[in-house]
Amino acid sequence: MSLTGTPFFVVTILLVVLTVVVLVLVWNRIPGPAPVKTTARVGLIVFSQFTAVLMVLVFVNNRMGPFYDTWGSLFGQDASVQLTASGGSGDGRGASGASDVSAQKLSFGKYNSDVLSADAVGPESRIKGDIYVWLPPQYNEPAYAHTDFPVLELLPGTPGTPKAWFGSMHADSAMRTLMSEGKVKPMILVSAKINMFGGSRDSGCANLPGSYQTATWLAKDVPALMKHNFRVSGNPKNWGIAGYSAGGYCAANLTVKYPQVFHAGVSMSGYNAPDAAVVLKDPALAAANNPLLLLEKAKQQPDIVLMAQGVRTDGTTVEDARALIRALHKPGTSQVLTLSSGDHDTRTFIKEMTPMLTWMSKQITGR
Template sequence: MGLTSNKVLALAILVAVVLFGVTIWLWPRLARRSWRAVTGRIGLLLATQLALFAAVGLAANNSFLFYGTWSDLFGQEQDMGVVVDHSAGGKRIKVVEKKKLDVPGSSRPATGGQIQKIVVAGEKSRIDSPAYVYLPPEYFQPKYRKSTFPAALVLTGYPGTAENLLKGLKYPRTAFMQAKEGRMQPMILVMLRPTVAPPRDTECVDVPGGPQTETFFAKDLPKAISQTYRVGTKPRNWGFIGNSTGGYCALKIALHHPEQFGASAGLSAYYKAADDPTTGDLFHGDKKAKSRANLLWSLDHLPQGKSSFLVTSSKAGEGNLKHTLQFIDKVKAPARVSSIMLDSGGHNFNTWRREIPPALEWLSSRLSAS
């Protein structure tokens, strides 16, 4: 059973409850002052507390996905590196694994869709990054064999893992169910983390003399996906969505590259690049580049393209409400802006799970397959 399995969590809870009951039952018998009785009391208390801590820890990990597997938890991840050919004729995407969705009919891609784990080699940025690609069932059905599909890049926050998007935030399952219910069109999702040069948080900017992260997301990744899968190359074919740091990246890159992305959604996004020990010096004294990384400044000083933006916040619990309202106020035609405002909701997975279904529905309405 996997680390994030509900069976493992249920077993841990059951063990904690049983040990608690055993402690209450045996406590009168261990009330003596003999060394055996004292040792027994200590042993029962330690076992019960360890079981309780394990249950709480597993529940927290299932919610936030700090670790995806047992080997990840114990630092024993065995996945080998993947060699990617960077020659002129080499493919920019290599599929390294195929997975089923946790949906009815998942044994057949034409019924349940498919998730492919890939490695992307950035042509211009020279960045290599793993990612997951969700392909909807229609992608494998004969009547759609010549059809193209809209696609969206999906980013986690920092320092999240791409697995969070599959297991914690359930993007593929949500997209599958909403398309099945007719709430959105079938879409391809390209899911990864913004940390393409770990452990550094590059804030999706092109760092002078460092990782060219903006180029990777704005140019290399869409091009590689369109060359490998049936996705168009026009702005109306491409969307971008993310939470926290991923939300900032989605809004910023779509704002700066309307020629590539027709719509973007920032869930609990902030609006200027962070500056802390995890980022290092991102701009090397370039004041123009630093200003450009401030989305509110960009809206005031740079031309706004025909892009659609979705921003989210909450009246209580989020720290971005003030700047979100400023962002909304600064978006001008031909750009458009929409919002999701919750009455309450913190900067966490529970909040984003409430926002993802309507955000994907909105994103789908702004994109087209052809």
């Protein structure tokens, strides 16, 4: 039975009801001496509390994320990757935006009425992950038959899954609304797996020596797969990347490191320095994946624009946002957006999404 969705949630509700009924019926009917009765009653109480907590956790996972979309991802067993012939070494510095290996033609199903989904293998990283694609209505209209569309890549947080952008975040609905209001132009949205280890362990969106080449997957393979399967622009000026929380850090980092792929990046309640343990244990790797440090040390900064968003009541997100934009020698249309209040949660990320999409449209669609 799937971890997400209605059936398992219904099972947890029934389990809560059943344990309460059992508790009431057997409380005074437990046989044996007093210590046995006490132990059994305590056990029933603990089990009933466990079922109630389980029900709430499943509800939150379904409603706010999903943070974990499979049993494997929950228990850290969902990562599926093959290392490159070189053993997965390298940090991606100086890599080109296009993969040297041909991308596969994907077989897409439907995640919902508007969003396509597929399992893909990165032609260079050899990472196997799910991707979700939203095509604007114009994509299938005759007037746009020869149009190559701009692309916005969307990154979730950790823990989190790419489907959250079209589940709890409703990015597809937001795009339809904003297009109808004339605030954004058509662009394709794609969200891809970023959490390679499964569970709550963060792989840091970096190329880990001898392990997951997550940066290559996100900045080279996903664009290559999109170019092979859809009519998308090959010009980096028409490509952007955005994310929330850990995904916001990743978006800023990948924009700085791969300007030949992404012209615009948005960090929504993100941070500037890596915090994944697997990255921090290697000082050189941590320094190579610190977008603020990279900008500050660069004699010639890349031709990029950034939006950094923060919330005054959410840790150092505002300070980090200001520092990132302040580090740009030529900020151009880059900007900081600050919310006065909010938590580090989906509700706040949704508030940040509308200005993100509006700003991004101006950067990558020429509006």
